[in-house]
Amino acid sequence: MRRRKRRKQCRMLGDCRPGQQAKIRCHHAEGAIRQRLLDLGFVPGTRIDMIRNAPLGDPIQCKVSGYNVTLRRSEAELIELENE
Amino acid sequence: MPNKEKLLVGLAGQQNAGKSTTFNMLTGANQHIANYPGVTVDKKSGTFKYQGVKVETVDLPGTYSLTSFSLEERVTRDFLITEKPDVIVNVVDASSLKRSLYFTFQVLEIGFPVAVALNMMDVATRNGIQIDIGRLQHRLGVDVIPTVGRRGKGKKELRDAILATANRKEGKALRIAYEDLEPAIEKLEGKLQTTKLADTYPVRWLSVKLVEGDSEAERIVIEELGAASTELEMSRKIRREFEEEHFMPVADYMVGCRDRLASSIVGSCVTETKAGKANISEKIDALVLNRFAAPIFLVATVFIIYQLSIVKGYDLTQYWWPFLAKFRAIVAGILPDAGMLEDPYIRSMSLWMVDSANALLNYIPIFLILFALIAILEDSGYMARIAFILDRMFFAFGLHGQSTLPFILGGVFAGGCAVPGVMATKGIPDERSRLATILTVPYMNCLAKIPFYTLLVNVFFVEYKSWVMLFLSTITIFVALLVARLLTATVLKTKETAPFVMELPNYHPPTFFGVGQRAIERTWQYIKKVGSIVIAVSVCVFTLLQFPGIGDDRKQYYETEINKAVVQFQKKIEKSSYAEHFQDEAAILEMVNLYTEYKTAKLNIKGAKASKALDLRYLKKYPDEFIFLKPKKDKDAKIINKAVRGLSSKRKSLRRNIKEEQIETSFLGSVGRSLEPLTQWAGFDWKINVAILSSFAARESSVATIGVLYQQGADENKSLEERMGAEISGGGFTPLHALAVMVFFALYPPCLATTIMIKVQTGSYKWMAFSVLFPTALGFIVASIIFSGGNALNLNGIQMMAVFYVFVVILTIVTGLSKSWGRKRPLINIRAGTV
Numbered sequence: 001m002r003r004r005k006r007r008k009q010c011r012m013l014g015d016c017r018p019g020q021q022a023k024i025r026c027h028h029a030e031g032a033i034r035q036r037l038l039d040l041g042f043v044p045g046t047r048i049d050m051i052r053n054a055p056l057g058d059p060i061q062c063k064v065s066g067y068n069v070t071l072r073r074s075e076a077e078l079i080e081l082e083n084e
Numbered sequence: 085m086p087n088k089e090k091l092l093v094g095l096a097g098q099q100n101a102g103k104s105t106t107f108n109m110l111t112g113a114n115q116h117i118a119n120y121p122g123v124t125v126d127k128k129s130g131t132f133k134y135q136g137v138k139v140e141t142v143d144l145p146g147t148y149s150l151t152s153f154s155l156e157e158r159v160t161r162d163f164l165i166t167e168k169p170d171v172i173v174n175v176v177d178a179s180s181l182k183r184s185l186y187f188t189f190q191v192l193e194i195g196f197p198v199a200v201a202l203n204m205m206d207v208a209t210r211n212g213i214q215i216d217i218g219r220l221q222h223r224l225g226v227d228v229i230p231t232v233g234r235r236g237k238g239k240k241e242l243r244d245a246i247l248a249t250a251n252r253k254e255g256k257a258l259r260i261a262y263e264d265l266e267p268a269i270e271k272l273e274g275k276l277q278t279t280k281l282a283d284t285y286p287v288r289w290l291s292v293k294l295v296e297g298d299s300e301a302e303r304i305v306i307e308e309l310g311a312a313s314t315e316l317e318m319s320r321k322i323r324r325e326f327e328e329e330h331f332m333p334v335a336d337y338m339v340g341c342r343d344r345l346a347s348s349i350v351g352s353c354v355t356e357t358k359a360g361k362a363n364i365s366e367k368i369d370a371l372v373l374n375r376f377a378a379p380i381f382l383v384a385t386v387f388i389i390y391q392l393s394i395v396k397g398y399d400l401t402q403y404w405w406p407f408l409a410k411f412r413a414i415v416a417g418i419l420p421d422a423g424m425l426e427d428p429y430i431r432s433m434s435l436w437m438v439d440s441a442n443a444l445l446n447y448i449p450i451f452l453i454l455f456a457l458i459a460i461l462e463d464s465g466y467m468a469r470i471a472f473i474l475d476r477m478f479f480a481f482g483l484h485g486q487s488t489l490p491f492i493l494g495g496v497f498a499g500g501c502a503v504p505g506v507m508a509t510k511g512i513p514d515e516r517s518r519l520a521t522i523l524t525v526p527y528m529n530c531l532a533k534i535p536f537y538t539l540l541v542n543v544f545f546v547e548y549k550s551w552v553m554l555f556l557s558t559i560t561i562f563v564a565l566l567v568a569r570l571l572t573a574t575v576l577k578t579k580e581t582a583p584f585v586m587e588l589p590n591y592h593p594p595t596f597f598g599v600g601q602r603a604i605e606r607t608w609q610y611i612k613k614v615g616s617i618v619i620a621v622s623v624c625v626f627t628l629l630q631f632p633g634i635g636d637d638r639k640q641y642y643e644t645e646i647n648k649a650v651v652q653f654q655k656k657i658e659k660s661s662y663a664e665h666f667q668d669e670a671a672i673l674e675m676v677n678l679y680t681e682y683k684t685a686k687l688n689i690k691g692a693k694a695s696k697a698l699d700l701r702y703l704k705k706y707p708d709e710f711i712f713l714k715p716k717k718d719k720d721a722k723i724i725n726k727a728v729r730g731l732s733s734k735r736k737s738l739r740r741n742i743k744e745e746q747i748e749t750s751f752l753g754s755v756g757r758s759l760e761p762l763t764q765w766a767g768f769d770w771k772i773n774v775a776i777l778s779s780f781a782a783r784e785s786s787v788a789t790i791g792v793l794y795q796q797g798a799d800e801n802k803s804l805e806e807r808m809g810a811e812i813s814g815g816g817f818t819p820l821h822a823l824a825v826m827v828f829f830a831l832y833p834p835c836l837a838t839t840i841m842i843k844v845q846t847g848s849y850k851w852m853a854f855s856v857l858f859p860t861a862l863g864f865i866v867a868s869i870i871f872s873g874g875n876a877l878n879l880n881g882i883q884m885m886a887v888f889y890v891f892v893v894i895l896t897i898v899t900g901l902s903k904s905w906g907r908k909r910p911l912i913n914i915r916a917g918t919v
Binding site: 026027029031032033035036037038039040041043044045046051052053054055056057058059061065066067068069070071072075 | 098148149151153154179180182183186187336339340343365366369373375376378379468471472473474475476477479485582583584585586587588589590
């Protein structure tokens with residue numbers, strides 16, 4: 001991992017830039033959103049790769065335990081990341 | 085040996101796990117689709133016979149889990165719990181085993197006999213994932229069959245496993261242990277065992293769900309045991325005490341337990357050899373989803389779809405149409421013969437029905453190609469990428485990334501059909517966006533609106549043809565987006581929304597069978613649902629246009645006219661040696677009918693060869709009369725031929741006059757007339773009103789109705805464009821009128837078939853009525869603004885078009901960019917604890 005990417009830590013997944021990696025700490029969402037995120041592997045403790053933004057800046061694409069998931073920024077802003 | 089002769093098997097699995105291909109592999113072509121009671125979710129079932137056992141297989145909706153947050157999840161769960169299938173086949177995506185296991189755990193927890201179909205083994209192998217099947221089988225305690233559904237690999241083994249699982253007496257399936265919570269769950273389990281719930285529900289599952297705080301499980305307990313039951317209280321107490329002790333929500337803890345178990349299973353059974361390397365899908369995505377390249381690929385894809393389905397498909401209809409024309413000719417042959425002036429009702433009504441049906445059936449080639457291409461997009465995985473690329477834009481107007489497909493089907497680029505478009509909204513998980521999509525898809529330009537546009541454009545905007553077509557095909561998109569925004573901010577505001585969290589599945593090459601089957605299936609649905617309704621409605625419209633009919637004095641007048649023509653005919657042929665053949669009227673009528681039939685047949689064929697073949701056929705069928713159809717050098721026959729031609733053209737024009745009068749005095753005609761005081765603000769006269777009213781049955785009929793209404797000069801073989809132009813320039817119908825009519829037609833309510841589909845997809849008559857009334861009002865207001873506004877400002881049609889277009893585009897951009905609505909940062913919940 002290059003140093004430049006390491007420098008800026010982000011607290012929420014929604015703040016991450018493409019190429020960054022982080023670990024999920026917890027969800028701030030409830031109900032359907034939370035369940036959906038868990039179903040798709042956004043389980044606390046899992047490593048997550050921020051892959052890219054959509055051409056219009058939203059939604060974002062992440063890689064989590066081996067597959068690609070897209071979610072809107074509004075949902076990504078509910079996923080808290082661990083400080084390493 | 086199998087003990088049971090009939091088995092019920094439920095096929096469950098996550099989306100994109102290849103459930104449909106596995107289902108096809110198991111059941112072959114022997115399947116049928118119905119709806120689950122009361123909801124709009126498809127229930128696909130099929131049967132196969134294996135070793136003397138009849139196995140009914142139900143393909144359950146693809147869901148990521150078995151909670152109760154979405155309709156599909158509830159449907160799947162209810163099916164499992166109430167139907168109690170003998171075996172559940174859990175289709176698992178081998179290339180992402182860990183996530184699939186979350187679902188497998190939930191199925192195991194419900195406590196039914198499970199067999200796992202470990203699908204997409206080829207993809208897993210390609211991605212360097214090796215799975216130890218024996219060990220996985222041991223860990224899960226159920227049969228695990230590696231399959232490649234697309235190639236039919238593992239079919240026999242899976243069928244064997246289904247029978248073996250059904251006949252196994254004792255299950256030794258994996259039990260998901262919840263570590264610290266386990267004693268409490270077991271206590272609750274014991275307690276529930278003594279209640280009446282134990283007869284209907286799996287107790288272990290119920291207690292796990294109660295502790296987790298699942299609303300559906302709580303509902304079951306409240307319903308059966310009452311809100312004050314000790315069991316419910318106990319589950320809440322367990323939760324409370326655990327959360328006080330561990331400082332974390334019970335649900336999170338349980339998720340963690342499952343996750344640890346899944347990791348441990350994956351760790352012991354899976355070896356990854358190519359870990360860290362980008363797989364093929366990622367390489368494709370790096371190109372296709374690139375910020376700058378993505379729009380290019382998207383536009384290219386849509387362009388190819390448009391070219392292949394609409395343009396090429398339209399070419400194909402030229403080869404397809406003769407079959408439909410032949411069908412009509414056969415029907416016409418069976419029905420009682422046409423009269424001199426008036427046809428028997430049975431004849432005119434039946435032919436009207438056939439014409440209405442043919443107008444729709446004509447599009448079959450287009451639909452087959454379109455649906456096949458859509459299936460390819462879906463199966464390949466690109467459809468999910470389209471949603472990814474466009475979600476931001478759609479979301480700004482209250483729609484959803486997955487609204488793309490319905491809009492494409494509906495005809496974003498001048499040509500589509502709202503019926504499959506509305507059908508395709510099924511996949512949108514967000515209820516509010518789904519309804520907004522359903523209600524705006526009909527604004528797209530369906531194939532049937534095109535002939536009407538073409539007609540008016542050719543009459544009024546000849547010099548600006550391409551500009552007007554561009555205007556018509558893009559204005560509808562802007563209006564649809566604006567309407568979607570308006571509806572989601574008002575009447576749809578309270579509807580349930582869903583998160584946009586979606587897997588971008590790996591790219592798969594689509595299978596020929598899967599694509600072909602889906603294309604045929606959807607086309608058939610279209611024919612079935614639409615065909616029957618359109619025919620029924622066409623009868624109503626026919627009646628409304630036919631009755632009460634013209635008065636007796638007018639009838640008398642036409643009778644005299646035709647008699648005059650007949651007398652003239654007889655006079656003309658006096659000198660011919662064949663004159664004695666045509667003494668009585670019946671013989672004359674027969675000849676005229678034969679002549680008309682022959683001429684129509686001639687029009688429907690192309691090329692000298694076909695023409696010769698047709699002549700030969702007629703010569704064989706009518707050896708005596710053929711000479712009058714094609715007299716060649718026989719002078720006497722030529723006289724007859726000429727006279728017949730004259731009589732038949734006179735008859736044609738009289739019949740047209742009758743028809744016009746009939747329509748004018750018909751029920752629909754009087755409604756059109758009575759609306760004139762109102763519609764004059766939009767510049768519509770009663771003829772346009774009638775065309776609009778009759779087009780509700782099917783858009784195609786508007787051109788036909790106009791054709792009858794503007795028919796002066798038809799005898800001189802002038803085209804409808806010329807006729808309309810001539811009559812209209814006299815009547816003060818200007819391009820501004822035409823513009824108002826076209827815009828109204830663009831915004832006009834969906835045809836009847838679409839409204840029926842809206843009823844099916846929304847499950848409500850209220851929305852169906854709304855889908856008719858709202859666009860009518862909107863279309864009328866906009867048309868009035870254009871017409872009256874244009875008149876007041878003294879602008880002509882093309883100027884008004886430009887003004888209107890600029891206004892709508894600016895309004896759309898402003899609405900799309902305003903961030904005040906829907907983009908609010910969600911409130912952070914305190915529940916999730918502190919940093």
